[in-house]
Amino acid sequence: MQNLPQSIQNAIDALSDLPGIGSRSAERLVFNLLRNESGLDQKLALAVGALKENVRECPISFNYCDGEYCPLAISPNRNDRVLCIVETPMDLLAVERTSEYKGRYHVLHGALSPLNKIGPEKLRISQLIKRVNQSNEIEEVILALSGNVEGDATAYYIMDKLAESFKGRVTRLARGIPTGGDLDYLDAGTLSRALMDRREF
Amino acid sequence: MQNLPQSIQNAIDALSDLPGIGSRSAERLVFNLLRNESGLDQKLALAVGALKENVRECPISFNYCDGEYCPLAISPNRNDRVLCIVETPMDLLAVERTSEYKGRYHVLHGALSPLNKIGPEKLRISQLIKRVNQSNEIEEVILALSGNVEGDATAYYIMDKLAESFKGRVTRLARGIPTGGDLDYLDAGTLSRALMDRREF
Numbered sequence: 001m002q003n004l005p006q007s008i009q010n011a012i013d014a015l016s017d018l019p020g021i022g023s024r025s026a027e028r029l030v031f032n033l034l035r036n037e038s039g040l041d042q043k044l045a046l047a048v049g050a051l052k053e054n055v056r057e058c059p060i061s062f063n064y065c066d067g068e069y070c071p072l073a074i075s076p077n078r079n080d081r082v083l084c085i086v087e088t089p090m091d092l093l094a095v096e097r098t099s100e101y102k103g104r105y106h107v108l109h110g111a112l113s114p115l116n117k118i119g120p121e122k123l124r125i126s127q128l129i130k131r132v133n134q135s136n137e138i139e140e141v142i143l144a145l146s147g148n149v150e151g152d153a154t155a156y157y158i159m160d161k162l163a164e165s166f167k168g169r170v171t172r173l174a175r176g177i178p179t180g181g182d183l184d185y186l187d188a189g190t191l192s193r194a195l196m197d198r199r200e201f
Numbered sequence: 202m203q204n205l206p207q208s209i210q211n212a213i214d215a216l217s218d219l220p221g222i223g224s225r226s227a228e229r230l231v232f233n234l235l236r237n238e239s240g241l242d243q244k245l246a247l248a249v250g251a252l253k254e255n256v257r258e259c260p261i262s263f264n265y266c267d268g269e270y271c272p273l274a275i276s277p278n279r280n281d282r283v284l285c286i287v288e289t290p291m292d293l294l295a296v297e298r299t300s301e302y303k304g305r306y307h308v309l310h311g312a313l314s315p316l317n318k319i320g321p322e323k324l325r326i327s328q329l330i331k332r333v334n335q336s337n338e339i340e341e342v343i344l345a346l347s348g349n350v351e352g353d354a355t356a357y358y359i360m361d362k363l364a365e366s367f368k369g370r371v372t373r374l375a376r377g378i379p380t381g382g383d384l385d386y387l388d389a390g391t392l393s394r395a396l397m398d399r400r401e402f
Contacts, residue, residue: 041253049247
């Protein structure tokens, strides 16, 4: 096997450390950057290097922001009576994309996972409980967490904590078949849940 | 839709300019970098920023190298009598991975494509002709070019140019069904070629 020039090998190694990018994809990206004459390599290097510079967690919602607060946490156009709990800022974006939700958010930055040594103290759960308890406007807390074991565990933990003092509704996302999904590709768990939760037309 | 912090948006934009990375994948990569605490963002920024610094084209094979010559072009362990022509340094790596080939290489840096305004003067074809003519060792030139129209056009053009003075063999890669390939997934062109070029057991 040929020894690649060091700078090419370094770039391939760094890119293949990213999730979902294997060494062959990394190779393809690097050779594309080498061929590219529009300065994409420098643009990418600068953008990635500056990525974390001004980014912090909003002290209200714990979403990423570059100002003092996340715009969603202080915008007067959002509904203060509903609070949506998500695991990550990416999940927040996914909920925003639906254009269905106009309330506030709280980002946990993960889910409980004893196997990976992620306990409640590593998440923004105490901040969530405090936020809910201090507010006298919140009427509903929506747990928009993943449909896996970690998401479920986190949901139960938060419900438990909230039950001590919060008198409003605590809801979670519906489980069922995905829109546009073929039944024969679905796992049994999803399908049996969709059967159990079936609804009248 | 929420406005993302500027530095996050910049990194997403730069990453989605890479081939094969859409905006959603770029988002996923950037949020992963933000969460990552091992300094991968800085490592990646440095590696990509320095990518082109020491990389040049070898004056013999036109492969990328960071020394004066590509190691493959000057290694005493390679066979000077065979010259393999590839379109890109990535294709060279692909041939090297087979461990089947021990000769020299010549990288064209592209293929003829009138539609994209890529004529012979943009490729390392004149250097190839000169290299073959000046050598009195080369006995075979292998055209390891893509199986598409551009690869074919390039192969015919080079054959024409070589015919003027080169007396050795000019060969090209076999066409046929890929190893491990299911017949019913193959396109008609590949299959009919494999039928035409069928061989005795």
